[in-house]
Amino acid sequence: MDVNELRDILIQHNGLKNTDEVYTFYYDETNNIRKLYLKDSGFNVNKTDNFILAGILHKGLSTDSDYSTLFKMINLQKSTHELKLKHIAKGDFLDMLKSDKLLIILNWLIENKFYIHYFNLNIVYWSVIDIIDSIVGELNNPFYIMNHMSLKSDFYELANSNSDVFLNALHEFNYPDIPEEKAHDFCLWLIDFTCMHSCMLSKFRANVLENLVKESLRIKELPFISGFHGRELIGSFMVFYLRNLYLFKNSIHIFDEEKSIQDDVKDFPLTDNGIPIQNHEFVKSHNSEAVQLSDVITGFLGKYFSYLKNISDEQLVRDKAGLTSKQLKTLSALKHIIDISDDISRGFFNVVSSEGEQRRNNQFLHGVKL
Structure with a gap:
């Protein structure tokens, strides 16, 4: 597939900027159920949390940031094979906001000029809205x-x-x-x-x-x-992996190994004016500190978006009012890194979710009144 026609439509329709710049993206995922289909008792899976493909990125092809300094700051044990979210924060989203280590990571990313990116997909919303699209389109x-x-x-x-x-x-x-x-x-x-x-x-x-x-x-x-x-309803999440590959075609995209996605992407080669694009690779996470940090960010965002999906407007207002000073500091750091990332390019963020989820995000994170 030649990327330029689809890419140009996406850029113009959404008013995206800085998509031709060179960045290095790192990715991890959470809640990848592989497939979603209907059974006589409902879905083939018990949980339908939002699928998140997310992580960190920096400008250019390299960074001189010292990951070992960060790992010392969060007291990561030398015996730990690789950094995972469970080493940083546990519990639900509101519990995770209490984590000192999570705040350290967010502040370190900001200080070292890292940004974050995410794709947030409500899989049930995505699966049923074709009913409305069919009617509206006709x-x-x-x-x-x-x-x-x-x-x-x-x-x-x-x-x-x-x-x-x-x-x-x-x-x-x-x-x-x-x-x-x-x-x-x-x-x-x-x-x-x-x-x-x-x-x-x-x-x-x-x-x-x-x-x-x-x-x-x-x-x-x-x-x-x-x-x-x-x-x-969903046969594969492969199409969502491709989006950043063609939108940020001049960048490098480094994914955590995922065999099924690797095979799918390999079978769907991208070209730029007829020239093959080779702008991505899959790595073992224990060999990449940036992918490990992406695991933390992705897992945390997964908890956040599931929280927004399941909470009522009224309970969200009560939860926000009841945050401790520590929780507010972590929430403020999350908002800050999202804001500075958005200032670089809104293309770092892609959301397929309900109006209610997006409204609650605007209220909880950005203070927009419900």
Whole structure:
């Protein structure tokens, strides 16, 4: 695949800057379930925490930062094979904010001119929003197009709050490969489900979502939810690994070894005006201190984004008000490194999650009122 057309669209659509600069990215992942598909009892996995691909980066191809000094500061035992999140912080997200070692790492990264990057994917949101995209795309109504993010988020909230009923129905209809002869019945069910549960939304937003799904009855086909592998929602996370490879094509990307992803990426070569791009490598984490630090950052962010996904707006406000001075210092360091990273390039961050999660992030981390 030649990267430039897709890359240019992404840069222009999102107003991204500094994507041609040379950086060295380091990566780790958390909550990689490999595949997600529907069973008659729900999903094939018990936990559906957000998939996070994240880590640290610096400008240029090398850094003179002394990792051994940092490891001494956090009292990492010489017998420890490699640094992991469990050596730094334990418990849920709010517990992790109490960690002195985590604060030391964040401050060291800032002082040594490292930045962070992350991809945050709510796998359930990603799996069900094609239903709304199919309807909005076929109707081509400017109002629905303008409000498509709110519509998808509201639909996700309904589905997530009634997951057993919702997932059982999707399984019965063979989603996301709904047979043509079942499409009409699926639309009727979709209308009933939405109208029955939309009371959890504000009256205006409930009406908009109800009106949209009712429009599905006059659509000839639902393109995003037919013609796929029956009941397979996510077949691989490989496409998310490729995004930074083509967006930051002049940079070096160093991943923790992951055999299945390595094979997938190898089978999907990228080119730049016909010339093969060789801008990534997979390494054993114990040979790379930067990948080990990426493990810490990725695991911590995984806890944070799961917290945002599962918490109510009301509880989040109470939690924020109850933070200790130590927790606030760690949260402030996290905000600072995200802010300085964002100042370099917003392209360091890629989020596929509900409006509610993003709203709660803005409140908890950036102080934006709910």
